[in-house]
Amino acid sequence: MNPINIMIVDDSVVMRSLLEKIISQDSAIKIVATAGNGQEAIDSIKNNLTIDVVLLDLQMPVMDGLHAIPYLLEVKPKLKIIIVSSLSAPGAKCTIEALALGAADYIEKPTNKVVLKQFSDDLLSKIHTFGMAIRGIYPETDVIVQNIKEETPYLKTKPSSFKPEIFAIASSTGGPRALLEILGGLSDDFLNTNIILITQHIKNDFVDLLVNNINSISKLNCKKAVDHEELQNGTIYLAPSDSHLEIQKIKGKLIVNLSDAPPENFCRPSADPMFNSLAKLPEKAIAIILTGIGSDGLNGAKSMAEKGDIIIAQDQETSVVWGMPGSVANAGICSAILPLHRIAAYIEKSFK
Secondary structure, three states, X not given: OOOEEEEEEOXXXXXXHHHHHHHXXXXXXXXXXXXXXXXXXXXXXXXXXXXXXXXXXXXXXOOOHHHHHHHHHHHOOOOEEEEEEOOOXXXXXXXXXXXXXXXXXXXXXXXXXXXXXXXXXXXXXXXXHHHHHHOOOOOOOOHHHHOOOOOOOOOOOOOOOOOXXXXXXXXXXXXXXXXXXXXXXXXXXXXXXXXXXXXEOOOHHHHHHHHHHHHOOOOOOEEEOOOXXXXXXXXXXXXXXXXXXXXXXXXXXXXXXXXXXXXXXXEXXXXXXXXXXXXXXXXXXXXXXXXXXXXXXXXXXXXXXXXXXXXXXXXXXXXXXXXXXXXXXXXXXOOEEEOHHHHHHHHHHHOO
């Protein structure tokens, strides 16, 4: 297989040298370009469309990384951009904005608090994941996804009459951008009359920033879920970092239960506990599985499907990584497998 082609974009010669040294240890990865600012990166990608993955700093002269992202993706929509930046307060805000603009993932620059060996291992792992994803190859943990057949996965027939009371969304890698597109595509009337739950795999420092980003779309009312609170129509509840978001019915009311149970699928929060809790409720619900590495949400979605709830998955073409949605798509439990830009219209039109 051809090597994964990388471009390093950072105004620091020291940082570029460090990244080059790390990457040179892996024969499956090849550095084909370097740049000192966003404008140079755009020019390079125009001249070399073989680049698979870009390691992008955010704070640079001439053009910073944040402003470069839309132009890079315009030139090559399938490009995978990994933000390599400081995750201090200003950097964290820029990083969540970068993810919302379409960056695939992020990693903190090595400091005294971040061991260089761990940084190297994490960086190479991310590069391999995205390099393989571009080639339609997924991690070994995604057994179902690896065995994708050429034909369209089997779709369940959607009930002729189905009025859901809860919409539950699971997302991971590439999720912030996907969430903004779906939530921003829903009408005020739909948002005001429904409950939306979200489990997004994201570090603690970014949860509040993601809530703020979602709320930047003025019609949305998103909040970090609070233990024991009652669910209300017109509110979007985001699982806090390091707690599973589950829903219980107590005295006729739907109540949030934040669980510190062990991680599932190496994640906490995990989508499976959220979906499994909804499978135990009499209320009708819809599970929407978006872009992400791994197969988190598959077991819970199966439980919901067995109950009679509806499962929707993002399609492979529009997913940053078709791990999570691919696993449910190929399990034969979905009523729809849709490109990202069609999901909001589909659920609003089909489940009024």
